[in-house]
Amino acid sequence: MKENYKNIKVSVVIPVFNRQKFLGEAVESVLAQDLTEIEIIIVNDGSTDQSAVVAKEYQAKDRRVIYMEQENQGVSVARNKGMAMAKGEYLYFLDSDDILGQGFLSSSYAMATEKKFDLLVCGAYFLDRFPQVMALQTCALFMKKSFLDLHPDVQFLKGIQPGEDGVFSHELLALTDKIGINLNTTYFYREHEGQNTSQIKKQTDKVLQVIPIWLKELEEFYERYNLWDKKALHLARFIEHEPFEFRYMAMPFQQEQKQHLFQTIRDFMDSKVLPRLTDRDRNVLSAAFIGFLQARSAEEFDAWYQARKLKNRAKVKALYLVSKLLPSRKWKKSFRAKMKKKYD
Known part of the structure; x- marks a missing residue:
């Protein structure tokens, strides 16, 4: 596609470090979205594999793909640079080894613009925390660019991992009450091997x-x-x-x-x-x-918490037996879920 949009609705920033095997799928999932007035900003954080080659191939094929590179400084610096470059009405960060489900951008953009949200929480996974959301993974946050521009000091902390996304999102969430949630989004995480x-x-x-x-x-x-x-x-x-x-x-x-x-x-x-x-x-x-x-110490708290867990397990077991007396299977399931949440 060679169209050059004057009005960009969503900027998708993809920081990448040594993800040549997966970057293409990530970019393709954005290009396949039914919302087409977008830009994709790929920030190469000093990759030593062929990530740059993959990114440049997409840049050559589609004008909506923008490529830049930096010496390896970490994902926070890469995200901040992409955020500064973005020209869309809204901004979204996608990890270079993950994939967006179809309709992710269009449904998020439609809801955010209709309700005039500064921030949109993406995904049903976060429903139980909404509206008192205190922190989010970066992939769960759809952000209004003009809102970000009002607070240029709120950025990802350099070299702070883990938790750089939690601090960033927490600060943004503290600065506005115009926050919505879009339950109609699908985001595919790529599983990696466990740590030794x-x-x-x-x-x-x-x-x-x-x-x-x-x-x-x-x-x-x-x-x-x-x-x-x-x-x-x-x-x-x-x-x-x-x-x-x-x-x-x-x-x-x-x-x-x-x-x-x-x-x-x-x-x-x-x-x-x-x-x-x-x-x-x-x-x-x-x-x-x-x-x-x-508690006065970690040891004291741990001992108290273990004793509390044993006591609560006994309560849950007793309440489970009580729930058998409820007439409806739906009521039983709801009651057990509430008790497990309360005493787990």
Whole structure:
């Protein structure tokens, strides 16, 4: 296709590093969208394979494909450069080894423009968190470009992985109430081989290094936009979701590492967030996170949490037996799901 659109509806930014095997499928999934007034910005982050060759082939075939390259500086820098170049009304980031389902862009654009949303959350997976969404993967965020331009300081933090997308999305979500959700989108993730033991160890070490940087950035952001009182709960739920649930609770830290992370989170919450929360705000937080904030050490919290899990399993088992008395299979299923969520 050789058409040159004057009005670009959506800019799709694809950062790429050594993904020659998958980049073509990612680009094809965008070119195959029924929304055609688009541009695709491929930012090559110093790939050493044939990713540049693949990208340039698409650039030669379709004017909507724009290619640029940089020395290897990481995905955050690549995304920021693509964001700065984008000329579309809306912006979307696609990972170079993933695929968009048909109608993704058209349905998102139609909903965002009709409702005048600054941000659109893409995917039914996030429905249970909506509208109190505190952070998102980059692929779940469809963004109005003029809204981004109003806040040029909100960018991906350089060299901060994991979590650079969580901090970026959290800040954008804190800056607007014009947020919608599009349940009619399909995004295909490509599974990769699992990490070995040495890689997991490096990941836990890295997390301990980057979380203080996340917190410093968030502190400065909340100061800059004077959001402490207005959005304290939003920040508390981010700390609960990202450093606590996704890191402390889910990763295989050694006890010394857990205590270090425990103290990092507690110090930030105690000094910056908890004094600004109302009693009503605190009731929104999970029982596990409240227990974490009340514990004196990681060891004390872990012991309390394990005891709580055993107690709750007994409750769930008892309630499961009670649910057998319900007359409808649908009621039974709903009741069991609610009890599992409450006590799991």
